[in-house]
Amino acid sequence: MDSSAGEHGMARLGLFLVVMLGLMWRFCDACPASCTCSISRIVCIDSVPGIEDFPVLTLDDMENITEMLFLYGNPLDCICENLWIKLRLLEDMDGQDLKCMDDRGETTAFAKLTPPDCVVPKVELTPKTVTQMQGSNVEAVCTTTGSPLPELLWNLDLLSTQHEIEALETKSTLTLSGLSPDDNGRVIICSAENMVGQTEATLQLNILFAPTIQQLLKPEQNHHWCIPFSVTGNPKPKLEWYQDNKHLKEQDYVHTQIHLSTDTEDHGCLQLVNPTHIHNGVYRLVAKNEFGRDEKKVSAQFMEPLGSSSVISNDDDSASPLHHVSNGNNTPSSSEMGPDAVIIGMTKIPVIENPQYFRNSGSMLKSDTFVQHIKRHNIVLKRELGEGAFGKVFLAECYNLTPDQEKLHVAVKTLKEGSESGRADFYREAELLTNLQHEHIVTFYGVCVDSDPLIMVFEYMKHGDLNKFLRSHGPDAVLMSDGQHSLMVELTQSQMLHIAQQIAAGMVYLASQHFVHRDLATRNCLVGENLLVKIGDFGMSRDVYSTDYYRVGGHTMLPIRWMPPESIMYRRFTTESDVWSLGVVLWEIFTYGKQPWYQLSNNEVIECITQGRVLQRPRTCPKEVYDLMLGCWQREPYMRLNIKEIHSMLQSLAKASPVYLDILG
Numbered sequence: 062m063d064s065s066a067g068e069h070g071m072a073r074l075g076l077f078l079v080v081m082l083g084l085m086w087r088f089c090d091a092c093p094a095s096c097t098c099s100i101s102r103i104v105c106i107d108s109v110p111g112i113e114d115f116p117v118l119t120l121d122d123m124e125n126i127t128e129m130l131f132l133y134g135n136p137l138d139c140i141c142e143n144l145w146i147k148l149r150l151l152e153d154m155d156g157q158d159l160k161c162m163d164d165r166g167e168t169t170a171f172a173k174l175t176p177p178d179c180v181v182p183k184v185e186l187t188p189k190t191v192t193q194m195q196g197s198n199v200e201a202v203c204t205t206t207g208s209p210l211p212e213l214l215w216n217l218d219l220l221s222t223q224h225e226i227e228a229l230e231t232k233s234t235l236t237l238s239g240l241s242p243d244d245n246g247r248v249i250i251c252s253a254e255n256m257v258g259q260t261e262a263t264l265q266l267n268i269l270f271a272p273t274i275q276q277l278l279k280p281e282q283n284h285h286w287c288i289p290f291s292v293t294g295n296p297k298p299k300l301e302w303y304q305d306n307k308h309l310k311e312q313d314y315v316h317t318q319i320h321l322s323t324d325t326e327d328h329g330c331l332q333l334v335n336p337t338h339i340h341n342g343v344y345r346l347v348a349k350n351e352f353g354r355d356e357k358k359v360s361a362q363f364m365e366p367l368g369s370s371s372v373i374s375n376d377d378d379s380a381s382p383l384h385h386v387s388n389g390n391n392t393p394s395s396s397e398m399g400p401d402a403v404i405i406g407m408t409k410i411p412v413i414e415n416p417q418y419f420r421n422s423g424s425m426l427k428s429d430t431f432v433q434h435i436k437r438h439n440i441v442l443k444r445e446l447g448e449g450a451f452g453k454v455f456l457a458e459c460y461n462l463t464p465d466q467e468k469l470h471v472a473v474k475t476l477k478e479g480s481e482s483g484r485a486d487f488y489r490e491a492e493l494l495t496n497l498q499h500e501h502i503v504t505f506y507g508v509c510v511d512s513d514p515l516i517m518v519f520e521y522m523k524h525g526d527l528n529k530f531l532r533s534h535g536p537d538a539v540l541m542s543d544g545q546h547s548l549m550v551e552l553t554q555s556q557m558l559h560i561a562q563q564i565a566a567g568m569v570y571l572a573s574q575h576f577v578h579r580d581l582a583t584r585n586c587l588v589g590e591n592l593l594v595k596i597g598d599f600g601m602s603r604d605v606y607s608t609d610y611y612r613v614g615g616h617t618m619l620p621i622r623w624m625p626p627e628s629i630m631y632r633r634f635t636t637e638s639d640v641w642s643l644g645v646v647l648w649e650i651f652t653y654g655k656q657p658w659y660q661l662s663n664n665e666v667i668e669c670i671t672q673g674r675v676l677q678r679p680r681t682c683p684k685e686v687y688d689l690m691l692g693c694w695q696r697e698p699y700m701r702l703n704i705k706e707i708h709s710m711l712q713s714l715a716k717a718s719p720v721y722l723d724i725l726g
Contacts (some may be wrong), residue, residue, distance in 0.1 A: 082188065085324045130267050137171075139163045142181035142256050147171055148181070182253035186262035188219025194352070195270035199237040203251035203262065204232065211253035219246060242270040245295055245325055271353025272298035277346050280333075280361045287318075287330035288359060290346055295325040298348040298355075302331055305342040314673055314696050315340075327601070334696060335626055336363040337671040364630070405421030405444060427595035432491045433507030435459065436517055440473060440509060452477035454516060459518060462506060471506060472522075476515040488516050497574070501567035502596025503587055522587035522595065527560070528606070528654045535653025555718035557650050561686075567596040568643055569708050572636045579634045581642040582623050583649045584609065609656065611663040622657040626671050626696060637698035643707065651682040 100246040115558060123635050139161040159171035184205045191199050205211045211231040217224060221243040227234040233251065245268040272294030292298060299505050302309040314334035321328040328524035333340055340363050347356045439460040446454045452475040459471045476487050487508075494505035494517075506528060524530050532538070534552045552560075564586055571578060578596070584606045587595050610618035619629075625641035627633040645657050657676055658666045675694045678687040689710055692702035 071467045110562060137161045139169060139171075139174050139176065141176040142350050144174060144176060144179050146622070147174045147260065178208045180206075180208040181255055181258045182211035182255055182260050184213075184251060184260050184262045186251045186264055188264065189262075190267065192267040192269065193240055195240055195242050195268055197240050199239070199240065199266075201235045201249070201251075201264050203233045203253075204231055205253035205380075207253060207255050207257065209257075211255040214252050214254065214691060216250045216252075218508075219600045220247065220249070221296060241267045242273075242293070242295070242325075243266055244268060245270070246323075249343070267295070269295050269352060272348035272355045273348055274346055274357045275346055277357040277359050279359055280363065281330075286333040286336050287474045288333075288344055288361060290357075291326065291328045292346075292348045292355075293326045294352075294355075295349050296350050297325060297327065298350045298590035300327070300542075301347045301349075303345040303347065306345070309344075312673060333363070335630055335671075337630055338364045339668055339672060340364075360719045367637070375482035379726075395450045432488075432495050435462065435507045435516075437509050437511040437516075440471075440516065441516070442473070446472065455519060457518075459506070462518075469631055470521040470523075472519045473509075474519065476517075484515065487517075491517060497571075497576075499567060501563050501595050502570065503595045508603050520589075520595075521591040521595070522593075524588035524590075526584050526645045527594060528583040528590050528649065531583060531650060531654030537653065552653065554683065555715070556592060557681075558569075558591060558686070558711060558715040558718065561650055562708065562715045563594040564596060564646060565643065565704070565708035565711050568639060569704050571596070571705050572639070577636060578618050578630075578639050578642070581624070581639055581646060582620060583611065583646055588647075601634040611667075621663060622666055622669070624670070626673075627698060627700070629667055629670060635698060636704065637701050640693050640701045640704055640707070643704070644690040645676070647686060647690050647693070648676050648679060648682075650680040651686065683714075 129630040137146070137159075143161065160168040161171050161174055162168050182205055184203060186201060186203045190203065191201075191260060193199060203213055203215070205213055210230065212233075213228065215226060215233070215235055217235075220237075221241040223238045225236045225238070227236070234251070235251075244266050247266045249264040249266065250261050251264070252259055272292060275291040275293060276289070278289040281285050283482060292300065302311070302317070314335075316332055317329060318332045319327050319329035331344065341361060343358055343360050345356055345358045347354060349355075439462070441458045441460075443456045446456055448454070452576065455473050457471050457473045457474070458468045461466045462471070463470050469481075476483060481686065491505075493507050495507075503522065506518040506520070509518065531552070534550065536551065538551070548590065564581075568578070568581070577716045581596070585596065587597055589595065607618075609622065610691070611621045614617050621629055623642045625638050628638045628641075648657060649655065658669065661669065673696055675691065678684075678690075682690075689707060696699045
């Protein structure tokens, strides 16, 4: 080459090679001394000595090149070392008419470059895939052709299995000894490389091995309880759980959940939704495939056994859904109840948990709330209806209560206690009840405070509580007649639906007022003329229906047969827990007032409900109504039917079958 010529000097000065890279290059050693190489470009502009060749890049770097630019007048030689540039430019010449200089000093088109003994390597690897048991030995042979003679290389840096390489000129043998499960799925590469280029072939390892439980940890509580585990095996193992050596049947609220999965590994947990004492024990995970099995155990304690304060408190009465005093004291004082007591009918219930479901009692009271005061001389007591902890309830006649009626039958509730706190509760309850006005909520007329005892006046419902009414109009009515032989007509299906949709209407109203009832049951509904049903009781149901309640300590009583799992386990009472109770009320209606779970003790009922069992379909119950019940009894509160949906469905069913009201006479 004539390097002294001026135009050649200018050409060397004008040499400018730019190679744009999408990713980091790894070819610092390949960068010519007269060039500057960085992450995204190569610049070669030094006139002395210039460049006559540019070594081939690795396959990885070649894949990263997005653009190659050679300025005209470059002095690249027409030699084998530069053939890779031609091969690359053949893919995309970008309109470049490049030249190279042969050994005679003549330029020729770069596209016609065909140096002798210059062939891109070819490589072949056998076998291409291997499926063998853990511990087996494997031999792989890699052969190559090309000119100059290619070099064979293996990528074995991350390989766990012991290995040896026997290399010959055009052949390299890899021996794997005792295949390790850690290498399952690994791809081994054999590459052949010379100055012209580089090619590669692959071997895929599929290593079969028995399961291994890598970890089984103690339960963790996140949104739900979780027993974490990691399991590996090929083929992927089948998982089985045992609780205290008894096979665990997976259900919606106890099931395996996989968080991360590969071809041979599962990372997840056994998820338990609201577990109780019955879920305490030793959990054993068994993983098995056709090549073996593995198992591990872990102890889990979710809740103290029944009787412990963690299940039902004996001391903290304010944490119970009902507050009932039977030791001679009267209505609980405001200081005991706290500021957020909710009043339903005549029962005072302390507010607990989930305050978003309750309004502060102050906000419930309208600024213009007016409690009607009734003169004592306008009330004439007729007979006693019953007695509760607060005092007595009488049937009475009330005069001048409404403009269109001279006298009206009413039920009056007397307040036994005359203390300051008792009176404060009395007035507060009266104000709250005044704001509850709905056709399916028992009407509160007002108070009489002329003298002791203080009196509340309520609408009188002729046929008493709904539970007694259902029993007296069912197949077992003769057992309820107390020796009287009066003929009671059995309720029809359409009449049952009529009753049900009225209770649902009342519950829709209470929910709209942000009231949570917490003791909805047929015993706490009243029946008037023409099969009119309203929600409300006179505070006597815990005396008359004492077997419906689970007594805790000396004075707390829980209606567990009507309570959902979250109320039993966590004292969580919401509109959704009322929906559960409404489902039980539907069951009561279609069994003519039977006690839910009548064949079980209270402790057995708690176990059934927390285990996810539900009441069976009553014999007289249509499938559509039982489906409604099941919609109320979903374990997860958010999965339960909406109270408005229930009312709408019951309305539709009731309209489909007309109601005949002559049953009441």
